[in-house]
Amino acid sequence: MEEEEVKRERQRKRRRGSVRGRRVIHRNRVEGHNRLYRDYFADNPVYHDVYFRRRFRMHKPLFCRVISNIEAYNHYFVQRNNATGVSGLSSLQKVIAAYRILAYGVSADLLDGTIHIGESTTIESLRHFVKAIVAVFCEPYLRAPNAVDLSRLLQFNEQREFPGMIGSIDCMHWEWKNCPTAWQSMYSGHFRTPTIILEAVASHNLWTWHAFFGMPGSLNDITVLERSSIFSALANGRFPPVNFTVNGNDYRMGYYLADGIYPSWLLS
Structure with a gap:
């Protein structure tokens, strides 16, 4: 019975074409794609690499690599023609719409005027994008460094005199905008508004291999550190060894x- 109910629910939600009385908006999707291409991806773009890095929070080669992997994983992002031969949304429009929501927290409807993509399609693209990112990049990136990774990080940091x-x-x-009233004092600290804390460890190239999210904003950084699992592998002897010498002293x-809030904390 449950399987039949799920099947009926899916059939109910499935799109069945035009709805009587609904106004059709001709967004000119091709022009939306061409504008994005001229602005950022043409041989002589309107906005050069500095603007791209600032607005997309990454360099252009990395973005192109991400979008290429996303297209190969999920054909939802591959541009197709509909039954009348009209081109649909391009991968640039769908992926950039998801990027803008994640990077700036804007509403889905706000992107319609710049990317020429509808609100429901933007939300759908965001869901597909997040699932694809986790599926494609989880194994190589969303993990702690192994011995090879650690050796590379130590070598680079030593060149930077660290x-x-x-x-x-x-x-x-x-910021937690919709924090329940009863919890606001617990989640409010020096920011005066309810917040949730994210603790992260990143490398020089922004490889974020540790993330601990969910502590209330009333806590300080050292309290969050005590509750996170950042040192669990090291305390249990599962972290690769690190050996280096400074001023004639050997460290293991x-x-x-x-920053200054963190005290010198040596695990015994």
Whole structure:
């Protein structure tokens, strides 16, 4: 019975073409794609690499690599023609719409005027995009560094005169707009508005291989550090060894670069 109910629900939600009385908006999707291409991806784009890095939060080669992998994984992002031969939305429009929502927190409807993509399609693209990112990049990136990764990180950091540094650690606050009234005092700290804390460790090229999210904003960074699992692998002897020498002294444990709130904390 449950399977039949799920099947009927899916059939009910399935799109069945035009709806009587609904106004059709001719968005000129081709022009929306061409504008994005001229602005950022042409041989002589309107906005050069500095603007691309600032607006997309990454360099153009990395973005092109991401979109190429997303297209190969999920054909939803491949541009197709409808039954009348009209070109549908391009992968650039769908992926950039998802990027803008994730990077800036804008509403789906706001992107219609710039990317020429409808609100429901933007939300659908975001769901497909998030699932594809996790499926494609989870294994190589969403993990702690192994011995090979650690050796590469230590070598690069030593060239920057930080021998033995594993990565940079810090916390940031995400505003919780719809925080329940009863919880607001618990989640409000020096930001005066309810926030949720994200603790992260990143490398020089922004490889974020540790993320601990969910602590209330009333806590400080050192309290969050005590509750996270950042040192669990090291305490249990599962973290690759780190050996380096500074001023003639040999050390067998790496360290994280942090700001002044973090005390010197050596695991025994």
